[in-house]
Structures are given as C-alpha cells and as structure tokens.
Amino acid sequence: MIRQLRQALCLLFLVRFLAGDFSVYNAIMKGTLVHCLSLHKDDFQLWNDAIVGVSEKGTISFVGNGCDVKTLSEVYGFSVDQVTNLGRKFLIPGLIDTHLHAPQYAFTGTGTDLPLLEWLNRYTFPIESKYADLQIAEHAYTKAVKRVLSLGTTTGCYYATIHLPATKLLVQIINQLGQRAYVGKVNMDRNSPETYVESTENSLKDTEEFIQYCLASGEEGKRLVTPIITPRFVPSCTTELMTGLGRLAAQYNVPIQSHISENCDEVKWVKDLHPECESYTDVYEKHNLLNEKSVMAHGVYLKDEELQKFADAGAGISHCPTSNFQLASGVFNVRNALDKGVKVGLGTDVAGGYSSSMWESIRQAMNASNTFRFGREFNSVGYREAFALATVGGAEVLGLGERVGNFWPGKEFDALIVDPFVEGGPFDVFEWENEEQIFEKMVMMGDDRNIESVFVGGKLVAGTSKV
Known part of the structure; x- marks a missing residue:
C-alpha cells in the first residue's frame, strides 16, 4: 500500500512537470534558509541544514532543523520521501x-x-x-x-x-x-x-x-x-x-x-x-x-x-x-x-x-x-x-505581512532557490568562505544567473524545476 502511494505521488509529480505545472505542494525543502523575522538587524537568520514543509495549499506548514525531518514529517503528515535536498543552495523569501x-x-x-x-x-x-x-x-x-x-x-x-x-x-x-x-x-x-x-x-x-x-x-x-x-x-x-x-x-x-x-x-x-x-x-x-x-x-x-x-x-x-x-x-x-x-x-x-x-x-x-x-x-x-x-x-x-515576506509557518511559500555555485555565475566562491559570506556575495553581486527557481504560493513561476 505504501509503495503504491509513493508511486502515485511520483506519477502526480511527473504529470505536473510535463504539463508545466510544477510545484512544491506537499513537499519538504532542505537546505540553507535565509530570511528576516522583522526589520530589526538582529532578526536576520541564516539557518544551515534547515527544512521547510510546504502544504498542499502552497503554505508553510513548518520550519525546523534537518535532523528533525522524520519527527516533523510524522507530526505534519509528510513523507520523508518527499524531501528535496538543495545542498548548499539558498532558500530565501521572494x-x-x-x-x-x-x-x-x-x-x-x-x-x-x-x-x-x-x-x-x-x-x-x-x-x-x-x-x-x-x-x-x-x-x-x-x-x-x-x-x-x-x-x-x-x-x-x-x-x-x-x-x-x-x-x-x-x-x-x-x-x-x-x-x-x-x-x-x-x-x-x-x-x-x-x-x-x-x-x-x-x-x-x-x-x-x-x-x-x-x-x-x-x-x-x-x-x-x-x-x-x-x-x-x-x-x-x-x-x-x-x-x-x-x-x-x-x-x-x-x-x-x-x-x-x-x-x-x-x-x-x-x-x-x-x-x-x-x-x-x-x-x-x-x-x-x-x-x-x-x-x-x-x-x-x-x-x-x-x-x-x-x-x-x-x-x-x-x-x-x-x-x-x-x-x-x-x-x-x-x-x-x-x-x-x-x-x-x-x-x-x-x-x-x-x-x-x-x-x-x-x-x-x-x-x-x-x-x-x-x-x-x-x-x-x-x-x-x-x-x-x-x-x-x-x-x-503592502499589507501582506501575515501572508509573505519570510518563512514563518502559515505564510504562503513565495520563495527563491538561489545557487551561488552556478557555472558562469557573476561571482566566485572560495573554500574558506562560510555560508553568510557567500550570501553576502549574492546580495552584493548576484543576479538572475543565480536564481534557479521562483515560487509563488508553492507554484513554480520562473526558472527551472531542477528541484
């Protein structure tokens, strides 16, 4: 029964992908999360090995540590097979x-x-x-x-x-x-x-x-x-x-x-x-x-x-x-x-x-x-x-503070997947640089070449579906 469910989910993913309706509904994104809880300078968060659960409605179900993926998946009704690992790519708000x-x-x-x-x-x-x-x-x-x-x-x-x-x-x-x-x-x-x-x-x-x-x-x-x-x-x-x-x-x-x-x-x-x-x-x-x-x-x-x-x-x-x-x-x-x-x-x-x-x-x-x-x-x-x-x-x-702007649970998944290592990109990354230094380079020098995917309400609206 579990195998059949997994096959059905894979088929649904394939149908959406071929139809150009790729989304991350009912999925878990795992990578380096960067967002701000408010405009206060101390509310900036760069979270290595973070996970974000995106509901079937395109809203954020949970945010947590990657090591807790099994527990959070069970609590919120996700499958660990639905995890998309972004590696060292950044997941940031739109x-x-x-x-x-x-x-x-x-x-x-x-x-x-x-x-x-x-x-x-x-x-x-x-x-x-x-x-x-x-x-x-x-x-x-x-x-x-x-x-x-x-x-x-x-x-x-x-x-x-x-x-x-x-x-x-x-x-x-x-x-x-x-x-x-x-x-x-x-x-x-x-x-x-x-x-x-x-x-x-x-x-x-x-x-x-x-x-x-x-x-x-x-x-x-x-x-x-x-x-x-x-x-x-x-x-x-x-x-x-x-x-x-x-x-x-x-x-x-x-x-x-x-x-x-x-x-x-x-x-x-x-x-x-x-x-x-x-x-x-x-x-x-x-x-x-x-x-x-x-x-x-x-x-x-x-x-x-x-x-x-x-x-x-x-x-x-x-x-x-x-x-x-x-x-x-x-x-x-x-x-x-x-x-x-x-x-x-x-x-x-x-x-x-x-x-x-x-x-x-x-x-x-x-x-x-x-x-x-x-x-x-x-x-x-x-x-x-x-x-x-x-x-x-x-x-x-814009009066959207309760709907978008960061990855607070309950908000809509308006997000970017940013690849700082993309071939032919506008800046170089060196082995001694940490994630925050790399993100600062993205802010100061990055452009559309680094933007792999753009999601609005969980739906892919620009970029690719490499995820």
Whole structure:
C-alpha cells in the first residue's frame, strides 16, 4: 500500500512537470534558509541544514532543523520521501518590489539625461500614451512581468497607464504568469499632455470599473492581483479627482499608491498648487489618501513632521534609491524614517531606475544610506537590513505581512532557490568562505544567473524545476 502511494505521488509529480505545472505542494525543502523575522538587524537568520514543509495549499506548514525531518514529517503528515535536498543552495523569501511602472519597462536604461519633471514630459508620457494600443501593451507588459519574475520578484506593486483596457490586460498577464501583484489604473486629469490626459469623470468611472473587475476575479486572500488606487501624483490630479479617489478607496477598502516629495521642483510645484496645505503630505491627508493602506514612493524631502504623520497613519514609503540617483532627485534617509516608526520597503521604479532587479535596489539602498556617513557618525543600512527591506519590509508596506515576506509557518511559500555555485555565475566562491559570506556575495553581486527557481504560493513561476 505504501509503495503504491509513493508511486502515485511520483506519477502526480511527473504529470505536473510535463504539463508545466510544477510545484512544491506537499513537499519538504532542505537546505540553507535565509530570511528576516522583522526589520530589526538582529532578526536576520541564516539557518544551515534547515527544512521547510510546504502544504498542499502552497503554505508553510513548518520550519525546523534537518535532523528533525522524520519527527516533523510524522507530526505534519509528510513523507520523508518527499524531501528535496538543495545542498548548499539558498532558500530565501521572494523579493517584493513596492514601486514599478509596467509601461516604462520598454525604455528602461535610456533617457537618463534629465531630471524628473522634464523626464516625464520628454520620455515617459509619450511612451505611456502608446498603451492605448493593446498589441503594444500585450507585448511590453508580457516582457516586463517575465523579466521581474526571472529576477526573483514574486510580488510587484505596479502602475499601469490611464487606459482601462490595457490595465485589465496587465492583470490578465500577471495572472497567467502567476505573480502576486497590486495593479493600479493611473489617474491624470490636469497638467498632462493633450495626448495623455483624461477627464475627471472618466478617470473616476474607469477606476471604479477596474476595481470591480479585479475584485470579481477571486476571493479575498486567494486572488493574485489586488487593485490599488493610483493618482499619479498631486500635480496631475485635481482636488475633485483626489477627493473621488479617496472615496473609492474607502468604499471598496482597497489600497492607495502615489508619489511624494521625489524632487525639489515637484515639491515647490505642489506648494504652489495647494497653498492651503501645510505640506505635500497634508495634501494627501486632506483628500483621504493617507492611511494604513497607502504606499507613497520616494519621500526624499519629507520633513520630520511629515514622517510622523506617516507613522501615525500607518502609511508606508517605497524607497527607490536607484531612481533617486539616476534622475538626480536626492537621497532618502531611510534610517531616519525607520527610527520614526515608518513602514519602508524597496522599489525599482523602472524606468526612473535603470534596472528591474530588486538586487540592484538592495545595493543602492545601502549606497544611499552610506552617503549620510560622509563626514559624520551615522548608523547606515547594511546588507542584512537592506535584504530585510526587500522582503519583510515590502510585505509590511503592502499589507501582506501575515501572508509573505519570510518563512514563518502559515505564510504562503513565495520563495527563491538561489545557487551561488552556478557555472558562469557573476561571482566566485572560495573554500574558506562560510555560508553568510557567500550570501553576502549574492546580495552584493548576484543576479538572475543565480536564481534557479521562483515560487509563488508553492507554484513554480520562473526558472527551472531542477528541484
């Protein structure tokens, strides 16, 4: 009977593999586990010879020591025949990108010669206006999502464009490819080109239709894509539009994303547009767009009083250092925000950022923090904390802290298998190096060549099924 059961399990595995539906449901992964329990620097864990049990629902049943595999298997109803030994490969949580522009992927790595506001008019708006064409949208969005998945991003928080059909198409593509995501139809009813602007009425109507479209795709907690209210930024949205979007966010209980205090000229512009408000943050607060479900990108020039408002509201900041450096916007003091109790995650912000890789965002977050050490004593962010920002930090910012971000039992198995020894990889490993030194090399030099497999909810969505 036991032999027949084992044969059945092997057959099921083979059928799924041949059908392209490989997963690690009802399996035990054994290897070097690396994750962070929180953003606190002492909550980084590198666990040699660890085991993770993944349930038939794609959730984490248990985490333990390899020597306890028999006992834990019996307690949780697994078979020791279901253990996949990863050797010295790393098992890490999926990376979480809290801010990226899907339509801008098409020109990532170009147009690096202008500051933010000129850059938007010269490059961004003309490209985004092309997404009225669904053929262009399908081609570009498919490439964008495949790329970020291959780089280990299991959750992405996307801006689309003002076009409702193309934004729905992005949702379909993300669902097909199996990524976890937040997607927003961008809102713009003022200070925008004639070829890329919408009326207030249509913007609100299309946003509500998009929310309903996403919510109808599955039950809460089970669907991959969550709709997110997306006023581009204050200069592109009238008071009437922002008020309406705040109302929709409350009515449907959905999250909000936008930009804030990215560039000095932008901050001054907002002050000129809204002299009745004390600050940029105050504009969002007065329009009911700042709460525990808000994700605001950049925040480079937020004053301490504004950061306190973020902390009090439970709102999060998406730190996008690669973009801040590339567009010469400024440097966000992530340590100051964290010390004030503000939730912070990392974002690539393509195409303001030159790379779709969260690994690059991790490195640039360290560089950004290090700039505050010049000529002064400062506790800058190291690789452990930067890695935490890209995992548990992003999960908290997006309200997913109870579902993803690390390997805590009960969470979903969003994970990467990382091979630091891959042939032709971007770095070399020497015999005297321990696992933490090797992982640090991965953080500082690794790329998609090291990412063997990418799982979302236990299902393989990118890479290979060598496991």
